[in-house]
Amino acid sequence: MSTQQRRPIEQYFPTEPWLEQYRAAIDENDAYADHSAGWGVDFDGSFVFQIEAVPLDSTTVADLPSELVESVEDDLSALSDDRLEAVLEQAPAGARERIESRNGSLEERVTAEVRGTTMAALPDRTWPALRTELPANLDELIPQLEENVADDGTIYAYLELYDGECESVDTMLDLDDREHGFRLIGDYDTWTDLVRGEGDVINMLMSGEFEIDGDMQKILQYSDAAVDLAEIAADVDTRFIF
Known part of the structure; x- marks a missing residue:
């Protein structure tokens, strides 16, 4: 049984609950409030953080943070064979065929099916009866993928x-969903570097790691606020x- 702590969904980047936690942290930061005074007054200061190349197709459940993987294994191992059979009876035909073709006990086969599913396929390959048996943090993650990630990742x-x-x-599925004045564009790895505190956002802009769509002079005018936003993240x- 796992000894790792199960974490709430708002700790996982990039999810909408994480974004809400980030918003609260911004509003609690006095330095940002001081450095960004006047931002957006008489111009549209809203931002879109465009996170590209989210690796949904190359990441399986087994590749997720260890506490998520272990919680899946723990919760499925706690089910009786009768309960697993009942879950499997409600599975789509394709899922039943994949599970039945695997080796091992029923628990091992169901667990292997879940562990081997990519994040891109997870919403379609988990059916309601199975979702009720998955740990809450993974069950909450599935609609985040369905509702917040565009088709191109x-x-x-x-x-x-x-x-x-x-x-x-x-979060939006299309840039036209909300009017905005600025857009900060980078791939997923670049964004994770920034959120880990491993890069300076202004230097990353100047080096081309990030692209900006909007008035760069405004960004430079409020560069301290931009640095604050990165440090808060x-x-x-x-x-x-x-």
Whole structure:
């Protein structure tokens, strides 16, 4: 049995609950409030953080953070064969065939099926009866993938930044869903470097690791606030899904 602590969904980047936790941290930061005073006044200061190349197709459940993987194994191992049979009876035909073709006990076969499923396929390969038996943090993660990741593997995180505050956050499936004044664009690995505190956002912009769509002069004018936003993200209690 796992001894690792199960973590709430808001600790996992990049999810909408993590984004909400980030919003709260921004609004509690006095340095950001001071450095960003006037931001968005008389211009659209809202931002989209465009996170590209999220590795859904190359990441399986077995590749997730260890506490998630172990919670899956623990919860499935706790089920009786009768309960597993009942879950399997409600599975789509393709899932039943894959599980029945595997070697081992029923528990081992079901666990192997879940562990080997990619994050891209997870919403379609987990059926309601199975989801009820998965750990809550993984069950909460599945709709995050369904609702917040565009078909091309991009996450659009919207932040309504105005005069020292982050008034709201949201995720979008299309850039046209919300009007915005600025867009910070980078691949998933670049974003994780930033959120880990391993890069300076201004230097990353200048080096081309990030691209900016918007008035770069405004960004430079408020460069201290931009640095604050990156440092606040690095201070959020974060686990990385991928």
